[in-house]
Amino acid sequence: MADREGVPHAGRRDLIRLGAGLGLAAALPGGASAQDFTGRTIEWIIPMSVGGGSDTWARFHLPFMNRHMPGNPTIVIRNITGGGGINGTNQFAARARPDGLTILGTTASIQFPFLLGDPRVRYDYANWVPVLASPTGGVMYIRPEIGVRGPGDIARLRATTGLKFGSQGPTSLDMVPALAFDLLGIDVQVVMGMQGRGQGRLAFERGETPIDYQTSSAYISQVMPLVREGKAVPLCSWGSLNDAGELVRDSNFPDLPHFAEFLQAATGRAPSGPAWEAWKALFIAGFGAQKFVVLPKTTPANLVNAYKEAFRKTIADAEYREKRGPVIGEYNETVGEPADRAYAAATTMSPEVRQWTRDWLQRRFNHTLGRE
The missing domain is CATH 3.40.190.150 (Bordetella uptake gene, domain 1)
Incomplete structure (x- = not known):
């Protein structure tokens, strides 16, 4: 075999x-x-x-x-x-x-x-x-009944209660979306215990976790059909790195803003600060x-x-x-x-970024490095 x-x-x-x-x-x-x-x-x-x-x-x-x-x-x-x-x-x-x-x-x-x-x-x-x-890359998306179509709807998104996201663990690849939620100022409960991103997608489809992301291949094969059926709304891709190491739009999703574009449009200012530096480092190591x-x-x-x-x-x-x-x-x-x-x-x-991220893990998830 x-x-x-x-x-x-x-x-x-x-x-x-x-x-x-x-x-x-x-x-x-x-x-x-x-x-x-x-x-x-x-x-x-x-x-x-x-x-x-x-x-x-x-x-x-x-x-x-x-x-x-x-x-x-x-x-x-x-x-x-x-x-x-x-x-x-x-x-x-x-x-x-x-x-x-x-x-x-x-x-x-x-x-x-x-x-x-x-x-x-x-x-x-x-x-x-x-x-x-x-x-690789990834795309963040949301259920259509939330009524959010892009960064211009950030106030509605911030006012939405009960948002949940299914995560594989505090130091998994899901650190990237979890930190993205915080940078956007949206209140999302990160629910641990998913055995994989596929399980997270199924929870999204059942309406248990109204916001989710998938890596590019899974998004293309499993989520784009939901988008076409009106059951999911893409918000942004995480982006890609060009040969100069700059964050650019993902060529697989050229019509979607990358996360820095989405964040700047939502907040009205260019991303900066320790949380942003941590997100960039994790994005590069996790996706770029x-x-x-x-x-x-x-x-x-x-x-x-x-x-x-x-x-x-x-x-x-x-x-x-x-x-x-x-x-x-x-x-x-x-x-x-x-x-x-x-x-x-x-x-x-x-x-400095390492210490900030370790402190964030402790604050956000009560997680100390080295402890499963």
Whole structure:
């Protein structure tokens, strides 16, 4: 039996049979060169569960990497769960060798604890080098009976009582909409316990949570039909980052203002202040540069460059471009200098913004970092 990307389940069983230690393939004699990974096995660590967003993202790329890596090595995804992604990432940081045979896929739920100084984190993004950066986006929307169509209706929105939003947790990707609500000055009760954004959408459809957001692919496939039926009203997208790192309209939703535009129109002033700086940092780490593929920083340049070239070929692959929409959206993944800039932006937070965000989590949700 195979996954929808064509990756046999048996491959995961074979990996278990080969052994459980990270870097096992790296322990085999001989070194991989930039020109030839023939006969080698590469472990791609995904510190999240099978079937989740990160796992689906990685498995989408898998056949293209098998195709474009020199020597066509066997690339096997290994899922290590626990700690919201922290456990597997800690293991990669501790055990991965700089030989090009173990790579890591990161995501926002790994970036956020690092940025906020979660004491469970034993990894440092400064010790890795990115070979791919992958963005996504999202759209905030509301039920039509609220009577809000855009930022000009902010007074009505602020006067609306009983607004609820279904969240996966205080330090999940849902930090971005929760902080957006506060910046807009609207009173929204954030209800914890959703097992995924799909569950949040279903609560919206039932009328239990009148305001919601979905990442771009889910919004396009699941929410746009509701919009066409008059059952949901889009307010804004979160936006996208251009190559200069500036917040711009999401090309998937060019008719929607990005959040900074919406916020400025609603408040009558350009966004500023510590809450805005925190939102920007979280947006970049959560959406604008959400996922990376990384290697240990001490990996020789020829091996790093082999991965970069393979991802360049993947991005240019006609089959990849035809099929990427349902999985990653119509977003341009990047390699080289643009990926390096995205990596720096997504993994950097000033001490002042970090402390403000930690204090906000305590005030808003009574949540202390390191406590589930």
